Amino acid sequence: MNANSLKHNIVDFYGRDFVVTKDVLIPRPETEMMIDTVLDLAGRSYLPGVKPKEAVLAEKCKILDVGTGSGCIAVTLKLELPEAQITASDVSELALKVAQENATRLGAKVKFIKSDLLGNISGDFDVVVANLPYVDKDWDWIDKKALSKEPSIALYADNHGLALIYRLIDQATERKVSRLVLEADPCQHQKIISYAKDRNYQLNGIHGFAICLSILRA
Numbered sequence: 001m002n003a004n005s006l007k008h009n010i011v012d013f014y015g016r017d018f019v020v021t022k023d024v025l026i027p028r029p030e031t032e033m034m035i036d037t038v039l040d041l042a043g044r045s046y047l048p049g050v051k052p053k054e055a056v057l058a059e060k061c062k063i064l065d066v067g068t069g070s071g072c073i074a075v076t077l078k079l080e081l082p083e084a085q086i087t088a089s090d091v092s093e094l095a096l097k098v099a100q101e102n103a104t105r106l107g108a109k110v111k112f113i114k115s116d117l118l119g120n121i122s123g124d125f126d127v128v129v130a131n132l133p134y135v136d137k138d139w140d141w142i143d144k145k146a147l148s149k150e151p152s153i154a155l156y157a158d159n160h161g162l163a164l165i166y167r168l169i170d171q172a173t174e175r176k177v178s179r180l181v182l183e184a185d186p187c188q189h190q191k192i193i194s195y196a197k198d199r200n201y202q203l204n205g206i207h208g209f210a211i212c213l214s215i216l217r218a
């Protein structure tokens with residue numbers, strides 16, 4: 001089935017319109033901080049009038065977006081950093097169809113791969129970005145009724161919401177990925193930073209919900 005034929009809505013993300021269906025998470029404003037963080041690494045100012053930092057990413061850098069959902073992160077990064085090579089993955093084939101549809105509609109060349117985290121992904125990447133499911137089913141402050149329209153696979157994770165993020169950090173450690181930009185609820189940040197530190201990653205910065213980590217060279 002083509003994503004065009006699915007019941008869909010249009011949602012703004014980073015100033016562009018994205019198609020969303022029942023098969024993907026609705027892009028959230030807090031996820032825009034993931035884009036800011038990568039632009040910062042690329043030496044691009046995301047705030048008007050603020051001097052950009054020195055770039056640590058080359059223009060032709062390789063970026064992987066794990067758990068791409070609607071494709072909002074991957075497509076936005078390709079449009080903001082046109083020289084970058086962007087790959088995006090998801091475990092959900094239905095989500096990948098929506099992401100591909102958004103890439104085509106917005107004219108962004110992104111390579112899509114079906115994969116459980118880094119399982120089917122080969123090659124090296126300068127940055128791996130991931131907004132994986134991190135909601136803990138036991139959080140009593142979550143409006144579960146409001147979230148019921150979105151797929152559970154896009155929202156919830158075991159181990160207090162941290163299971164998939166920890167698994168990705170383990171895989172990134174094995175593959176010596178230089179940089180990770182991860183979204184999580186701020187109440188989870190210290191646990192993630194500490195888990196990553198034990199696996200040779202240091203904290204570069206936190207921007208709202210986004211954590212930026214880089215590998216420590218031996």
Ligand SMILES: C[S@@+](CC[C@H](N)C(=O)[O-])C[C@H]1O[C@@H](n2cnc3c(N)ncnc32)[C@H](O)[C@@H]1O
Nearest residue numbers: 025067068069090091092116117131132133154
């Ligand atoms: C929180 S949503 C984020 C979607 C999109 N990146 C965004 O920021 O709006 C998480 C996405 O991760 C995907 N996902 C869940 N488990 C996964 C896994 N083991 N490997 C890859 N993707 C997974 C879900 O299908 C979902 O699309």
